[in-house]
């Protein structure tokens with residue numbers, strides 16, 4: 001069963017506030033995006049990797065492919081306005097042989113091989129899987145003016161990450177449904193949930209952070225010193 005990986009990397013990194021997209025910032029001397037692609041390049045279950053990015057970064061992607069010998073990396077696909085659009089555009093180009101599609105943020109370089117393989121195995125069996133960690137903080141629900149309405153039961157709450165992995169047809173159906181009914185989401189699982197499908201949680205690691213704000217970059221530098229894929 002073929003496995004395609006889509007890496008959305010077309011964001012502008014507004015919350016990071018750097019002059020270039022945060023996916024291209026250096027971590028331990030190498031672009032964050034390269035660290036992320038390498039996690040999948042070195043996973044035997046993965047057949048191809050598709051990165052969606054801004055057109056102005058296409059040549060950089062081709063350079064990266066050569067420099068780091070990323071043989072599984074396909075030609076870049078132009079991203080869209082929302083993360084969801086960037087993924088939808090990449091979906092059109094996946095190999096016809098691929099039965100499994102993994103979606104993983106460009107800015108989560110600390111994903112372990114175990115999370116990738118478990119995510120794929122679980123999706124093969126159940127159709128849809130998401131990597132997540134147990135919520136650490138007590139979570140409250142509040143009104144828009146900041147008044148606490150209730151305390152949620154932490155034991156049933158998860159912080160969701162990527163990879164999120166799906167059987168090909170499930171993800172295609174979810175995206176078609178989202179387009180038809182104008183649904184916007186920041187994660188693919190939500191779009192799949194709208195089909196009445198419940199993805200299975202694969203318990204991941206707190207190291208798998210999404211590099212979003214400048215403090216995450218400091219944390220990332222620290223994590224990269226001890227990270228074992």
Ligand code: CTP
Nearest residue numbers: 008009010011012013014015081082083086106
């Ligand atoms: N992404 C994308 N296309 C978009 C928006 C986001 O491919 N139109 C990608 C980002 O490049 C990133 C991932 O989706 O790898 C997660 O998004 P996020 O952390 O929100 O990144 P940015 O959108 O770049 O950051 P910000 O929201 O702070 O601008």
Ligand code: MG
Nearest residue numbers: 011012013083
């Ligand atoms: Mg964003």
